[in-house]
Amino acid sequence: MESTRALATEAVHAGRDDLARQGLHAPPIDLSTTYPSYDSRGEAARIDAFATTGAEPDGPPVYGRLGNPTVARFETALARLEGTESAVAFASGMAALSAVLLVRASLGLRHVVAVRPLYGCSDHLLTAGLLGSEVTWTDPAGIADALRPDTGLVMVESPANPTLAEVDLRAVAHACGSVPLLSDNTFATPVLQRPAALGARLVLHSATKYLGGHGDVMAGVVACDEEFAGRLRQVRFATGGVLHPLAGYLLLRGLSTLPVRVRAASANAAELVRRLSADPRVTRVHYPRIGGAMIAFETAGDPHEVIAAVRLITPAVSLGSVDTLIQHPASISHRIVDADDRRGAGVGDRLLRMSVGLEDVDDLWADLDQALGECPTSGTGSRAGGHGALAPADAAPAATALPRW
Numbered sequence: 001m002e003s004t005r006a007l008a009t010e011a012v013h014a015g016r017d018d019l020a021r022q023g024l025h026a027p028p029i030d031l032s033t034t035y036p037s038y039d040s041r042g043e044a045a046r047i048d049a050f051a052t053t054g055a056e057p058d059g060p061p062v063y064g065r066l067g068n069p070t071v072a073r074f075e076t077a078l079a080r081l082e083g084t085e086s087a088v089a090f091a092s093g094m095a096a097l098s099a100v101l102l103v104r105a106s107l108g109l110r111h112v113v114a115v116r117p118l119y120g121c122s123d124h125l126l127t128a129g130l131l132g133s134e135v136t137w138t139d140p141a142g143i144a145d146a147l148r149p150d151t152g153l154v155m156v157e158s159p160a161n162p163t164l165a166e167v168d169l170r171a172v173a174h175a176c177g178s179v180p181l182l183s184d185n186t187f188a189t190p191v192l193q194r195p196a197a198l199g200a201r202l203v204l205h206s207a208t209k210y211l212g213g214h215g216d217v218m219a220g221v222v223a224c225d226e227e228f229a230g231r232l233r234q235v236r237f238a239t240g241g242v243l244h245p246l247a248g249y250l251l252l253r254g255l256s257t258l259p260v261r262v263r264a265a266s267a268n269a270a271e272l273v274r275r276l277s278a279d280p281r282v283t284r285v286h287y288p289r290i291g292g293a294m295i296a297f298e299t300a301g302d303p304h305e306v307i308a309a310v311r312l313i314t315p316a317v318s319l320g321s322v323d324t325l326i327q328h329p330a331s332i333s334h335r336i337v338d339a340d341d342r343r344g345a346g347v348g349d350r351l352l353r354m355s356v357g358l359e360d361v362d363d364l365w366a367d368l369d370q371a372l373g374e375c376p377t378s379g380t381g382s383r384a385g386g387h388g389a390l391a392p393a394d395a396a397p398a399a400t401a402l403p404r405w
């Protein structure tokens with residue numbers, strides 16, 4: 001549903017529209033697992049309606065797995081931020097992706113076309129066929145040719161985890177024809193990019209990352225049209241990957257500061273990109289054209305030494321928290337991907353991925369500088385060019401970064 005209010009306004013008001021009338025300011029947390037009713041005929045009708053359309057039952061849910069009012073507030077808010085009719089929340093990003101695959105597989109559409117790189121576990125889920133899917137990997141230009149009669153989904157990430165490669169979502173959506181395009185928007189957030197407006201039918205988030213924003217809640221969500229949302233709710237009901245109401249509360253609270261956090265962290269990231277790009281100990285810096293708070297860079301020396309040496313920056317997987325995290329994708333986030341596939345997707349052994357937080361940028365740089373301290377310099381000054389990369393010697397940040405495709 002396209003909102004007439006600005007994103008910053010929606011971020012603090014969406015999902016809370018009824019509160020003032022109820023005499024409340026903070027949203028209530030409803031921890032009920034079941035809901036009493038003296039009208040069992042009425043309950044039968046509500047369950048029948050849910051089985052038909054998957055629409056949220058009017059009134060209180062029957063049972064916690066069918067829906068929860070606190071989680072519904074977060075879903076309403078995220079749908080407004082992404083500009084979709086609906087959103088359906090899950091226990092994690094992977095539970096959300098699993099539900100999408102199950103919705104399509106239940107229609108006999110088990111084939112998925114996907115573009116690498118994806119988040120390591122998404123890649124693994126598709127490659128291993130854990131949910132009975134079969135994947136064809138392609139580049140964006142090959143999507144149309146890869147479609148088959150049983151293709152149920154096209155999946156992309158932009159900017160992608162961990163290389164920050166970008167795809168032209170509008171062009172990709174066009175190539176998909178009638179097959180739903182799923183765009184993982186975890187890295188960009190609706191602050192920087194709204195894939196639904198570019199033609200993606202499904203917008204996936206690991207809400208564990210920027211939406212929650214404080215590293216203390218695990219969740220996933222799919223923003224989409226109400227028809228697909230109904231199917232997702234039915235799968236969620238049947239398979240049980242529900243979000244806890246307390247997590248729903250924390251996510252709603254996280255959304256209220258999302259625009260401010262993303263913009264402030266992105267400004268820090270752009271400045272670190274500028275400094276890293278000029279540093280001879282760094283051979284390549286990756287930063288997407290749309291900006292954001294995620295950066296990746298390749299070291300001339302041993303990247304494991306950098307991880308071992310950071311002090312202010314936290315050496316940990318995950319991203320999108322208020323504090324800065326750094327990790328080595330080939331060892332952690334993308335370890336589960338076959339080494340050749342991983343390298344083929346541009347995830348090199350010297351690549352480090354950093355989620356830039358809200359600390360003072362000079363403090364962050366001081367820590368990075370000392371952590372890189374022992375690294376040799378690249379010496380030759382010859383830089384690997386290429387997709388999404390900045391050549392440090394002559395780089396101006398963001399603006400000159402090349403798109404991957």
Ligand SMILES: *Cc1c(COP(=O)(O)O)cnc(C)c1O
Pocket residue numbers: 092093094095119121122157161184186187205206207208209218219220
């Ligand atoms: C972390 C992540 C996921 C998986 O989300 P979880 O909440 O960890 O299950 C999916 N996509 C991207 C881009 C991620 O970074």
